[in-house]
Amino acid sequence: MQPTLSTAPDGTRFRDLNGNGVMDPYEDPRLTPEERTAALLARLSLEEKAGLMFQTVIELGDDGDLLETPGAISKSPTSTVILGKGMSHFNVHHIPTARAGARWSNNLQRLAEQTPHGIPVTISTDPRHAFVENTGVAFSAGPFSQWPEPMGLAALDDLEVIRTFADVARQEYCAVGIRAALHPQIDLPTEPRWGRQAQTFGYDAERVSQITAAYLEGFQGDALGPESVACTTKHFPGGGPQRDGEDAHFPYGREQDYPGGMFEYHLAPFREAIRRGTAGMMPYYGMPVGLERDGRPIDEVGFAYNRQIVTDLLREELGFDGVVVTDWELVNDNHVGDQVLPARAWGVEHLDATGRMRMLLDAGVDQFGGEECVDLLLDLVRSGAVAEERLDASVRRILLVKFQLGLFDDPYVDEDAAERIVGNAAFREAGTRAQAESVTVLVDREETLPLFAAPGARIYAEGLADHALAAYGERAVRPEEADVAIVRIGAPFDPRDDLFLEKWFHQGSLEFPPGLAVRLARIADQVPLVIVVNLDRPAVLTPLLPVASALVADYGSSDEAVLAALSGRIPPRGVLPVEIPRSMDAVRASATDVPDGTADPVFPRGFGLRPVAPAPVAAASEPVAARQ
Structure with a gap:
């Protein structure tokens, strides 16, 4: 499917996203992503800015239609989150066929054209090319080519295979409109009992750093562009040292220990990810216990809540200026059927949702994962508790990735091509x-x-x-x-x-x-x-x-x-x-x-x-x- 284009007086073809008949600077494909980001940021309302700072799950119908009733995981109708809340980042779960995925992506983009500035949707996914089926971690391959879990890719000890896998996955993602990967997961699983290590590449920090470089090259290329998938590397600064191996999704697994003094060892692959230009970074749920750096105690709160980790270490010391998205549901509890998963507000459980969001913003995160409580953020700004300029800093980073990916110029995909590319015989044989x-x-x-x-x-x-x-x-x-x-x-x-x-x-x-x-x-x-x-x-x-x-x-x-x-x-x-x-x-x-x-x-x-x-x-x- 091709986007509808207009022609400027000088002959430049562009998408008239706000429908005013003029090629505004943010619509001008000749300008740099940075210039277009600055131009659009200056035009956005507070409500549009707030919507950009949330990413949650929405689901698709079997034929790729938009669901207007809450699904098994998604909380709101699709039109509510896009048109009502101004959100444009969504994590997709089940994709029954390549054609359905591509059609759903196109339907989302058509709906997004109805927003004030026509900001395109960014679709993200957890890993979906292997065997694990776990709504909170990864999905089995379905219509996509099937490969070993990342631990199996590491077992091959072959960087060229890693690079090939990443390139294949990039092609299949792009074919159905997925332009953001909530991976690689480069935690070093030094606690043998930890339940998330199948999605890691083992714990040899030097080798995992090399794998990270090859992986990012396959997904993102030398720099983000219209053929790239933007990677969110996780879980900063390393989620492997979980006390007793219990996972931090759950209250009994909230602590991370460093009795061997190996914090810097776990940090090493993330340094390489930053050097290789990862588009995003996701802190883990865990809270460090008894950790010191340079003689300074690190606050015992979840990593995303921790300003010493997100701002002092990630932003200032390591120089990362990409998007920091939280792991899912740090603000509100998640109720599904007769079960609940408490908000992973480890170390700050005493705070209410407003206090949690304010602390996350102060720590330096850009986007709230698994949340759609846009009104809560708007209330913080309107009350004066959070400055609008604080939102601007995050929205700039978020918009820049969209422009770099070329989504503002053409977010649509070809359904026929999706069927030819996804899970083709050569990809399946390689897997x-x-x-x-x-x-x-x-x-x-x-x-x-x-x-x-x-x-x-x-x-x-x-x-x-x-x-x-x-x-x-x-x-x-x-x-x-x-x-x-x-x-x-x-x-x-x-x-x-x-x-x-x-x-x-x-x-x-x-x-x-x-x-x-x-x-x-x-x-x-x-x-x-x-x-x-x-x-x-x-x-x-x-x-x-x-x-x-x-x-x-x-x-x-x-x-x-x-x-x-x-x-x-x-x-x-x-x-x-x-x-x-x-x-x-x-x-x-x-x-x-x-x-x-x-x-x-x-x-x-x-x-x-x-x-x-x-x-x-x-x-x-x-x-x-x-x-x-």
């Missing part, structure tokens, strides 16, 4: 190859791997779909009838479902239940046993070692990709981005912020065997992607 190659072989006794040297194997399998197994052999009903057994399991966690979102977070113990090893040993008594563990956290694998002929890890891989790796059709080359602890006692005794900090780990960071691949067998000669 599946990365899934298989990221598989990490930890144990291979007596050269059990690769499997299936000859077609027609009898396979006892748990956790593997029939259609995936069919390319390699026949499913056996009992282990004793099989040539090999393959069991896929997930890393252990403690199920919880009291607070909203809690059930999606894998937290708590890293130990498998004792009965699992006993049951697996009975299988291993009958047939060689290959155990595949999905490491969304570094499970305690110790009890599995005696029973496994081969033990491998994946970080988000389809059944087809796992079998391609086990068979050697796509040889696995992954290495561990984190160490594997020997016991929970070792985990509990380790320092929260120290990398490689558990005593006598079973497998060190960087470990991974690489079995020799066999010649391809006829039964598995078709491309992996063709069977998806």
Whole structure:
């Protein structure tokens, strides 16, 4: 879809966004983004400025239509937030098809043309190219190409693959009108129990810094432009050292500890993100406990509330002048059905919503994530509690990104092109190859791997779909009838479902239940046993070692990709981005912020065997992607 253009007296084609028949400076495509930002900022009403400082979730209909009733997550009708509240930044969740996503994006932009200055919408997303489905963290790929979780990309230890992934994701995002990524997540997960590390790149600060550079290059290019996706890097200044590994989404996980004095280590990848021009930065929910810098105690309040972190460190010391957006729902509680998720106002729970917003502004944030309480901000300005000039500082940064992305000149996308680009065969094949190659072989006794040297194997399998197994052999009903057994399991966690979102977070113990090893040993008594563990956290694998002929890890891989790796059709080359602890006692005794900090780990960071691949067998000669 093409924008409607007008022609200035000198022949310049432009979008007449305010409908006055004149090419105003902010509409002039010949001016720089900085000049256009200054020109528009001077024209905006207080209400327009306030609306720009909020970003929340809105949902789309199955056919890409605009929802005018509150959805499962979104709180207000679409027209209310765009026309009534003046908001123009929205986080999208479920996208059923590429065409629906593109159509919805175009519908949003058409609606935005009705606002006083026609400010285009910026659509953002959490990661959506892998396997995790967690409304508070990430989404499974759906119509997009599917890759391993970021931890799996790190396991490949290949910057070119990272760059390729980021470029593919950029193309797919742009095709459906998504122009902002609420990632990369470059926290260093030094606490092994932390529930968000699947979306990280491990905790080697130097390597994560290099990955960050390649990732930003793939999404943003050398500088933001009309082909870029603007990245919001998170979670400043590092969300990995969570006390006991409990996540700061929840009241019991609000503290971050630095007993090893490693604050600067966790900060290192963010320095690189700033150097590489990340468009945005998101502080984490957590509050530092007992932290000092240069002999000065750091206030024990959530990082976004902390002026010492946002203004003194991020803005002044590190020189970041991009957009700082808070993580979601720091001002108001979130009620969904019969559950609640308290506002993450850690350390300032005693403040009301007005006090929280005022403190966030004083800390130096630009945009309130997961909120749409525009009236609250307007009341602060109209009462004199917050100066309008304070809003101007943030709105300048926010508008500049929109202009740099070219949204004011053409925010529309081609629905047919979206269907051709998103999830195309080449992208899917590249993603599946990365899934298989990221598989990490930890144990291979007596050269059990690769499997299936000859077609027609009898396979006892748990956790593997029939259609995936069919390319390699026949499913056996009992282990004793099989040539090999393959069991896929997930890393252990403690199920919880009291607070909203809690059930999606894998937290708590890293130990498998004792009965699992006993049951697996009975299988291993009958047939060689290959155990595949999905490491969304570094499970305690110790009890599995005696029973496994081969033990491998994946970080988000389809059944087809796992079998391609086990068979050697796509040889696995992954290495561990984190160490594997020997016991929970070792985990509990380790320092929260120290990398490689558990005593006598079973497998060190960087470990991974690489079995020799066999010649391809006829039964598995078709491309992996063709069977998806």
